[in-house]
Amino acid sequence: MSAIRVLIVDDHRLFRSGVRAELGDSIEVIGEAEDVESAVRTIAELQPDVVLLDVHMPGGGGQEVLRRVLGSGSSVRFLALSVSDAAEDVIGVIRGGARGYVTKTISGRELTDAIRRVADGDAVFSPRLAGFVLDAFASSEAPPIDPELDSLTQREREVLRLIARGYAYKEIAKELFISVKTVETHVSSVLRKLQLSNRHELSRWATARRLV
Amino acid sequence: MADRPTIHDAAPAPPEEPALPRLIRPVEGRLVAGVAQAAAAQLRLDPVALRLAFVLLTVLDGIGAVAYAALWMFTSRELYEGREPSRDWSQVAAYGAIGLALMALGWLTGASAGGIGAWPIAVGGIGSLILWQQADPDRRQRWMNSTVGQGRQNRVRTLAGLALVVVGAIGFLVVTDELGSARPGVMFTLVVVGGVALIAAPWLAALWKELQRERRERIRQEERAEFAAHVHDSVLHTLTLIQRSANDSREVMRLARSQERELRNWLYQPKQDADASVAAAVRRVAAEEEDAHGVPIEVVCVGDCPLTPELSAMMQAARQAMVNAAKYSESSVISVYAEAEPEEVTIFVRDRGVGFDMGQVPEDRMGIRQSIIGRMERHGGSARVRTEAGEGTEVMLTMKLEKT
Numbered sequence: 001m002s003a004i005r006v007l008i009v010d011d012h013r014l015f016r017s018g019v020r021a022e023l024g025d026s027i028e029v030i031g032e033a034e035d036v037e038s039a040v041r042t043i044a045e046l047q048p049d050v051v052l053l054d055v056h057m058p059g060g061g062g063q064e065v066l067r068r069v070l071g072s073g074s075s076v077r078f079l080a081l082s083v084s085d086a087a088e089d090v091i092g093v094i095r096g097g098a099r100g101y102v103t104k105t106i107s108g109r110e111l112t113d114a115i116r117r118v119a120d121g122d123a124v125f126s127p128r129l130a131g132f133v134l135d136a137f138a139s140s141e142a143p144p145i146d147p148e149l150d151s152l153t154q155r156e157r158e159v160l161r162l163i164a165r166g167y168a169y170k171e172i173a174k175e176l177f178i179s180v181k182t183v184e185t186h187v188s189s190v191l192r193k194l195q196l197s198n199r200h201e202l203s204r205w206a207t208a209r210r211l212v
Numbered sequence: 213m214a215d216r217p218t219i220h221d222a223a224p225a226p227p228e229e230p231a232l233p234r235l236i237r238p239v240e241g242r243l244v245a246g247v248a249q250a251a252a253a254q255l256r257l258d259p260v261a262l263r264l265a266f267v268l269l270t271v272l273d274g275i276g277a278v279a280y281a282a283l284w285m286f287t288s289r290e291l292y293e294g295r296e297p298s299r300d301w302s303q304v305a306a307y308g309a310i311g312l313a314l315m316a317l318g319w320l321t322g323a324s325a326g327g328i329g330a331w332p333i334a335v336g337g338i339g340s341l342i343l344w345q346q347a348d349p350d351r352r353q354r355w356m357n358s359t360v361g362q363g364r365q366n367r368v369r370t371l372a373g374l375a376l377v378v379v380g381a382i383g384f385l386v387v388t389d390e391l392g393s394a395r396p397g398v399m400f401t402l403v404v405v406g407g408v409a410l411i412a413a414p415w416l417a418a419l420w421k422e423l424q425r426e427r428r429e430r431i432r433q434e435e436r437a438e439f440a441a442h443v444h445d446s447v448l449h450t451l452t453l454i455q456r457s458a459n460d461s462r463e464v465m466r467l468a469r470s471q472e473r474e475l476r477n478w479l480y481q482p483k484q485d486a487d488a489s490v491a492a493a494v495r496r497v498a499a500e501e502e503d504a505h506g507v508p509i510e511v512v513c514v515g516d517c518p519l520t521p522e523l524s525a526m527m528q529a530a531r532q533a534m535v536n537a538a539k540y541s542e543s544s545v546i547s548v549y550a551e552a553e554p555e556e557v558t559i560f561v562r563d564r565g566v567g568f569d570m571g572q573v574p575e576d577r578m579g580i581r582q583s584i585i586g587r588m589e590r591h592g593g594s595a596r597v598r599t600e601a602g603e604g605t606e607v608m609l610t611m612k613l614e615k616t
Contacts, residue, residue: 085476105508127547131512134551138515164512165560165606166547 003028004119007048009039009065010081011057015104019052019081022108027115039065043076049119053098055082055089066096079118081106087132094194100124122184123191130163133194152190159186235287240297243304246290247283267307268337271314332387336380342373446474466506473499490523490557491516494550497531505538508545515552517613523557525591526611532583533561533607541565541605556612564604570597584609 006029008016016032023029031046033039036059043051043065051069055062062080069076080098082089090101099118102111103126114124125133137152152160155176162172169187173180235254237246248266252259269276317333385394450471457463491513498509519527530548537546543565550559580597584607588595593611 086479127510127512127549131514131549134514161549161551164514164551165549166510166562166564 004115005030005046005049006052006115007031007033007039007042007046007050008052009033009057009062010052010054011035012054015054019111022111023115024108024112027112035059036061036064036068040068043069043074044072048076050115051076051078052081052115053078053093055080055084055093062093062098063096066093066098070097077118077121079114079124081111085128087136090129090132091136091194094129094191097195099191100126101129102126103128117184121188123187125160125163125187125190127164127166130160133190134160134164152193156186156190159183160190163187235283236290237284237287238290243299243307244280245284247280247287250287251283263307264310264337267311268314271311332380332383334380335383336377339373339376339378339380342369342376442478446478447471462506466503469506469508470499470503473502488519489516490519490550490552493519493524493527494530494548494559497527498534498548501531501534501538505535507538507543509534509538509548510545511548511550513550513552517552517557520613522591522593522611525587526557526559526593526609529584529587529593529595529609530559530561530607532580532587533609536580536584536607537561537563537565537605541567543604554613556610558611559609560606561609562604562606567599567601567603567605569601570599 003025004027006023006027008019008029009032010016010019011034013034016034020029020032030048031042033042035057039051039053039057051065053062053065057065062078062082066078069078078093078098080090080093080101081104082093082101083104084090085103094101099121100114100123102114102124106114106126117124133152134157158176159172162175167175169180169183172183176183235250237250238253239246241259242249243263248262249259251257252262255262266276266280269279450467454464454467457467494513495511498511502509517523530550534546534548537543541563543563545564547562548560549562551557584597585595588609588611591611593609595610596608597605598608599605
């Protein structure tokens, strides 16, 4: 298997070099960008497999990069990486099209795993993101507009709950007597719902969390 | 109108004050001694209204001046630190001019002597007061924010004010028998006023914009100052501590984590009372144990509900589980997951440490048997411990909620 080509987008130079040093051999860092402009340009130029995307950056932040790159029809995959735990940011980048969200405290090994997973087209949920999703989908009493998109299945809920409890995919598979692949399918399906659901409660919930 | 000190006027009298606060003369925004402003805050009126009232009363019988002096003597002045802001002399001059004009008018028409001639002036005065009130941007915004219907009410108010002023003016002309001869004068006045308005409008608009800009800038500066104060008290302080204990990696870690948590709470978390809700209580317990043991505890909360005595007991059990994990598991991080559902609250405390064999735990070890399982069962809940040597430990606490 050839190395996964990764572009790091972050406005902190120290952080970029830290990530570069931490990533394993299976990851090849092909470039770095420090703001929205250079990120959009470099992504178009290098066509990386995965972009590690910082949420807060000068010039509009990660969401702006997502909007411009994915808006132009590119199929580059994004993994959001941030120090922020604000629900608004987390839900914001996921709905913007990122395939996962991890915090910057993640270890190098876990980050390598997450990048590989995103490169394979799967989704990566941190415990906190899983918590947010459970909270957001549970918070509504209104009947869903589109039942398929607007609510989680029992199984998806179980998987998210285990992620929130700190379980790795492998441990979840063992716990629920399913394969890791099935766990990945469930998480991807949750990601799709999160991105496509028109339930405005999602955004409203995320905003409300910030505005209390 | 653009130079009215609406910004200062809005500053005193925050909404949550007791119903009748003591009369204190503010320093900021005062024109003479701050009496009108103090009284306005007390009566929840616009200071402009009271200022005009003082001026009017002074013109009529001199009562205004006496009342003002009396209030001045009997009220205390606000404590003010730093250089006192200077008075807005242009406004003092404006009120003086209004006073003089009223006095001249009174003398000319004999209205100050009372009688029917005074009524049109009173009507016009009330109308103009309404208009002045309407012009206050803060007040207008408040009205606009409340409901849609308020917008109409607003217009009605403005129209009523205009009508009163017009009635007052016509009434004045009728009383003085000048209505017939006023026609050419009115025409002339309209032309002059229109011309003046055309000349002054751009200038007034610019002034207004400038005022808005200044106001925004001021708010921004205040925010920045608050931010700087916070960063100074917390982050800079912690950074200093970290430098001083640079050799003690555990202490550095603890300081950094605790600062990170504090900053995150400040930035992202809704302000919560830790004694009131499950999520807040779990976060606080985790924060305290993290500080005490120097092991990062990651908390994820879903849902929330008020804290009951049973749930408080559950918090203590959860705390014990965290303490055990931090002390004995040798895990580098502990995950805590709390979920509040309508029927029950569940808390998971999980580590990826060494684990242990439940059968090997001596009967007299209080930690798990008494503090966690025993406590949960005494309060009607349940606790389950899953562990295996080398596989880490997970403590699961469940408490059913009573239907209320």
